[in-house]
Amino acid sequence: YFLYGNLTHTEQYVSDLFRLIHAYEAEAKDTPDGVAQISKEIDLAFIEDDLPKVLQSMQVGAERTRQIVLGLKNFARMDDALPQAVNLTACIDSTLLILNNRIKHGVHIIRDYDDVPLVEGYGGLLYQVFMNLISNALDTLDEKKASLSQAKAEAWEPTITISIQCHDLDQVTVTVADNGCGIAEEKLSRIFEEFYTSKPVGVGTGLGLSITREIIEKKHNGTIRCISTVGQGTTFIIALSVRHVMIDQVQRERLAGARSSSPVNLSLGTSG
Ligand SMILES: Nc1ncnc2c1ncn2[C@@H]1O[C@H](COP(=O)(O)OP(=O)(O)OP(=O)(O)O)[C@@H](O)[C@H]1O
Ligand SMILES: [Mg+2]
Known part of the structure; x- marks a missing residue:
């Protein structure tokens, strides 16, 4: 449950952080060179697209683990x-x-x-x-x-x-x-x-x-x-x-x- 419950929070935090980034982008007149450089290096657009998917599959994995543990408990206990x-x-x-x-x-x-x-x-x-x-x-x-x-x-x-x-x-x-x-x-x-x-x-x-x-x-x-x-x-x-x-x-x-x-x-x- 520890893993499972924390993933839900993580999803929320990640989406909050991206909201913050977008707010900066909208407000800042022109992006400082250093920031633009890093954004290019890490491919920010890709991360934004991929991260929720990664979290999704972690959630699926955690759910499966939970089911297995529940099943094992029933029969092993x-x-x-x-x-x-x-x-x-x-x-x-x-x-x-x-x-x-x-x-x-x-x-x-x-x-x-x-x-x-x-x-x-x-x-x-x-x-x-x-x-x-x-x-x-x-x-x-x-x-x-x-x-x-x-x-x-x-x-x-x-x-x-x-x-x-x-x-x-x-x-x-x-x-x-x-x-x-x-x-x-x-x-x-x-x-x-x-x-x-x-x-x-x-x-x-x-x-x-x-x-x-x-x-x-x-x-x-x-x-x-x-x-x-x-x-x-x-x-x-x-x-x-x-x-x-x-x-x-x-x-x-x-x-x-x-x-x-x-x-x-x-x-x-x-x-x-
Ligand atoms: N569904 C099946 N189809 C075909 N052959 C089978 C099947 N089930 C069992 N056998 C045959 O019976 C043998 C004995 O099976 P058993 O489960 O006792 O041992 P094993 O699968 O070889 O080893 P393990 O101890 O890992 O189960 C198998 O090696 C296989 O030749
Ligand atoms: Mg066998």
Whole structure:
């Protein structure tokens, strides 16, 4: 906020200073040589034109930073010791915001979100899941683009489609689909293995998907699977239970009150 708030003042000060300069120009009979010299050197007209634009883009940058920090606070702050009601839509949108500088010009992101219930889970961990899946999708789009001839690359539309759906009341599914390189069948069975990577040393560690599976299956009792066709693209499908509807209100209140003292056992392993 410090940066953000000060920029507004800066804009005002700058416009005041230029008003002062113009007033001098109008009043002074003839510009002293020294002043005219400096004005030419620094190209005053250009500065006057450019400075507001520079400030504008700083403002945009500051706003983006603010949004990212807000998003991170939501998901990183969560003490992941206890499950909470997670808004998957907000979680995924935060991830996209943070990946914004990786989502290059030309990558289409299609967000197909149903109005879904909150899911019982660990926000910080789910956030890592989406980070891994969307990062992988961006990687494969880069790889595919690099493999195409220039003409083909221009005609191709790199796309990531993210859908959030709720087919039955107990379950929310999230799919992350890309139209990248796809995964050959013999590799498909290995992608969730620890340290399995097809990326160069230093680029991939091969941990992303193994951590992702751990988080979904072990921590959320959910499922994750992958469908892929070489040359066409890859789709990951995650299903999570809306477990919190099964926790009655009394227990929720105890949970809220007990956060700093004794934890309440939510028996994570059971689902209906
Ligand atoms: N969307 C995708 N399209 C094509 N291949 C994929 C996709 N997602 C994963 N893979 C394949 O699965 C492998 C393992 O993915 P994983 O995320 O576990 O590791 P990584 O991306 O290589 O490294 P990192 O630890 O940085 O995530 C990748 O190297 C890649 O070969
Ligand atoms: Mg990865």
